[in-house]
Amino acid sequence: AIDPDAMFKQGFLNDVFNERPEKQVFTRFPPEPNGFLHIGHAKAIAVNFGFARYHGGKCYLRFDDTNPEAEEEVYFTAIEEMVRWLGFEPYKITYSSDNFDKLYELAEKLITLDKAYVCRCGDDEIKLQRGGEKGTSTRYRCKHAEQTVEENIQQFRDMRDGKYKPREAFLRMKQDITDGNPQMWDLAAYRVLDKPHHRTGPKWKIYPTYDFTHCLCDSFEGITHSLCTTEFFLSRTSYEWLNKQLVDFQPIQREYGRLSISGTLLSKRKLKELVEKKYVRGWDDPRLYTLIAVRRRGVPPGAILEFVNELGVTTTNSIIQISRFEQTIRRYLERTVPRLMLVLDPVPVVIEDADEFDGTKVMVPFSPKTPAMGDHKIKFTKTVYIDRSDFREVDSKDYFRLAPGKTVGLLQAPFPIKATSFTKDEATGKVTEIRAVFDRETKKPKTFIQWVAAGEGxxxxxxxxxxxxxxxxxxxxxxxxxxxxxxxxxxxxxxxxxxxxxxxxxxxxxxxxxxxxxxxxxxxxxxxxxxxxxxxxxxxxxxxxxxxxxxxxxxxxxxxxxxxxx
Ligand code: ATP
Ligand code: MG
Ligand code: MG
Structure with missing residues (x-):
């Protein structure tokens, strides 16, 4: 087994800690409750919760619920369940929406500082201001940026009071359009959305954007290390800019690479189509890579954590093949689960001279490699099922399983068996029964196969x-x-x-x-x-x-x- 804390002890996450070696670490995992979590989110959970745990700190589960258009109740429950399934206990469960009042006040404060204005330009116009289609033409501010503080406060309250329709007005931050970073080009802070919110109901007609909300909520919660994925690298500038304008406590944001799996799809829209068109059994179909699917398939949570830890955390995005994920799972299961005998496609074998052993019990270890797993008793029966693929009607030299005249071992059974004859169904051509006898001479058959005892008892x-x-x-x-x-x-x-x-x-x-x-x-x-x-x-x-x-x-x-x- 590899050290489960390896990823915190060296490399990127260790460097991040050393940039700010706080006694009391606070982190957060901030999903938007707009879909089921997928395997990539497991990395985010392992990073954020794991970082806090390793440093003796605390991690919030914060639902970033600022977009009522996309969010649904089921996702809240499913997300929380997955965090716990992966073995983490949130310090507190919070909601960005809990801060809507506070965020609103801070938005007015930003206006008062002359660092925000209500813009009533359309999308096309805003695009032009931000340098056009390619972002290469000269950037400029619209006339709304010239409005007085009083005008902006009035218009922002009008937004709040429902006097504008969606897209008719935005609160924009007054940042620095000469900066090379697009995240400084007067980002939207609030938008009009005439949608009831599942927590605040019909109270709000305006909702804060991610760029306005995230950094401030991090500060409210005293997040020391705000860990997110690299697509937010440029956002770090606006994150720091906004917090400096409005709040005392300054978290640091640092970015790690996303985890993607090749050979599958994680996009919500595409998964929805697969589910709705019944290509799969549901969002938790074992062939998918949502966490509910991976869980249903039986992948142990510990194997997922081991996988994340093995890949390590750096600033580069990684695309991992399914086979690599499966390799980790296999290794994990090898050490942790018991062994049983199962046949996929059973054919009965009647062992003619096994009467004296019929119904006797054999002790079988749950794992020959891990004696600590203990033993159990199974019954041996005169008729046993073996897998169809372990029998051949015609023997050949390079074949070492059961065939007429050939001996094969039965795992844990008193003796190897030798097939004598078989019966076939005329119509299907399938073997329906094999007859065999014990081969008491052969001590070490080349192959042992699994079997399952037959009969009621x-x-x-x-x-x-x-x-x-x-x-x-x-x-x-x-x-x-x-x-x-x-x-x-x-x-x-x-x-x-x-x-x-x-x-x-x-x-x-x-x-x-x-x-x-x-x-x-x-x-x-x-x-x-x-x-x-x-x-x-x-x-x-x-x-x-x-x-x-x-x-x-x-x-x-x-x-x-x-x-x-x-
Ligand atoms: P998606 O669009 O795939 O649902 P997202 O980024 O919109 O992803 P959020 O709900 O915002 O998902 O994610 C919560 C946290 O999980 C964020 O901090 C995000 O950076 C992180 N995260 C999402 N996808 C991945 C991934 N593939 N690898 C690592 N972290 C991820
Ligand atoms: Mg998402
Ligand atoms: Mg998102």
Whole structure:
């Protein structure tokens, strides 16, 4: 296992701390509640909450809810749940909207300082003032910038009182249009929006912009290190400019690189289309990279944190391949989850001379590599299920699993077995039953395969297994010919409706999340997805939220090896 605090001990985040080595660190994670969080947000959560935790400080969860047009109640709940799922406890949950009164007063103060004016220019005109389409023509201010403080106060109050329609008037900061940085070209501070807000109701007809709100809320909360992504690099100037005009406490803003995953899409609009057109089972479909989807698929929160930590935090944006993410998950699961026997496509094998062992119990370790995980008992039965792919009707020299006349080991069983004959369904051509005998001579068969005991008393269960593959065929579906819908992999979900799992499943289900896992995966308690295991020789699995008591559905979290992926 790698040091979970590595990213705070050196490099970018360590430098940021050393720029301002506060005794009491305060950070914030400030999502806009306008969508479900995705894997990129997990990095922001790990960075902000982790930084505070590492330095003995505190991190707020602040909903940046200044745009009632895009925000919905469900997202608030889902976001909070994800932060906790990743193992972090917000110091306080706050809302930018809690500060609407205070922000309004500060806007009037800014006007009084002659640092803001009400502009009634249209969008095209404002664009020209800011240097035109390419930003290269001479910048200038409009006549509204010449208004007196009194005129501006009056017009701003008119904005507040609903005397302007949306886009008819803006409060603009009076910054420095000669500065090379576009973030200093008289940014909008307030806009008219005739929309009720989910927290303040119909009270406001004007709403503050991100550029006005964020830095001030950071200051109100005493944020010492305001960590955001690099697209805000130029905003740092306006952030500092505005806080200096209006407030005493000065946070520092520093920018780290975004995390993106290739081969998938994270854009809300595109995900919405996939969901609405039923290409996926919902926003939490295990093939997506929203955090609710990654959770449903069974990825442990600790593996996500390990992934972020492994990539490290720098100022460059990184585009990571899905396979790299899966490699981390695989390594994490290898150490932390128990092993069980599961067959995807069962075929019964009747072991003719196994009567004396029928119904006997065998002790099986949950993980041969981690004895601390303990053992469990499973029943051996005269008829067992093996996977169809482990049998061949015709043997060959370079083949080492079951075939007529060939011996294969059964994991944990009394003896290897040798197939004697098989029965086929005439219509489908499928093998329906294999007959075999114990091979008591062969001590070390070349291969051991997994099996599941048959019959009522065996404790084995039938279950539905869903194997997920990449949802898209290309590495960059957004740029695919004919659009991303044209790039969908037709085999992105393969379902095995009649899989069988051994009785140990009920044990690990009762004990989930697996406590013996080296004490590491205490996170993510509760949900069905916390029932995770390695299906030996098959893949890592977790229980899906579609499961009921009699109908267990399993998702493949990741394959056992990278090359078996597709
Ligand atoms: P999106 O448009 O993808 O939802 P966003 O930037 O609008 O992203 P916010 O809700 O504003 O999302 O995000 C909250 C915080 O998460 C911000 O500080 C933002 O910088 C950070 N964040 C968002 N996406 C990523 C990413 N891909 N990698 C790292 N941090 C991210
Ligand atoms: Mg967002
Ligand atoms: Mg945003």
């Amino acid at each position: 065996s404790g084995s269960r039938k279950c539905e297994v869903r194997l997920h593959n990449a949802l898209f065929k290309s590495e960059n579906p957004a740029a695919a010919e004919g659009g991303y819908l044209n790039d969908i992999n037709p085999n992105s979900e393969v379902v095995y409706p009649d899989a069988m799992i051994e009785s140990g499943f009920d044990e690990i289900r009762a004990r989930a999340p697996w406590p013996e896992a080296a004490g590491e995966d205490k996170l993510g308690k509760g949900g069905p997805e916390s029932v995770r295991f390695q299906g030996m020789r098959v893949a890592y699995f977790a229980m899906d939220s579609d499961s009921t008591d009699d109908n267990i559905v399993l998702n493949r979290i990741v394959s056992l090896k990278e090359d078996k992926e597709k």
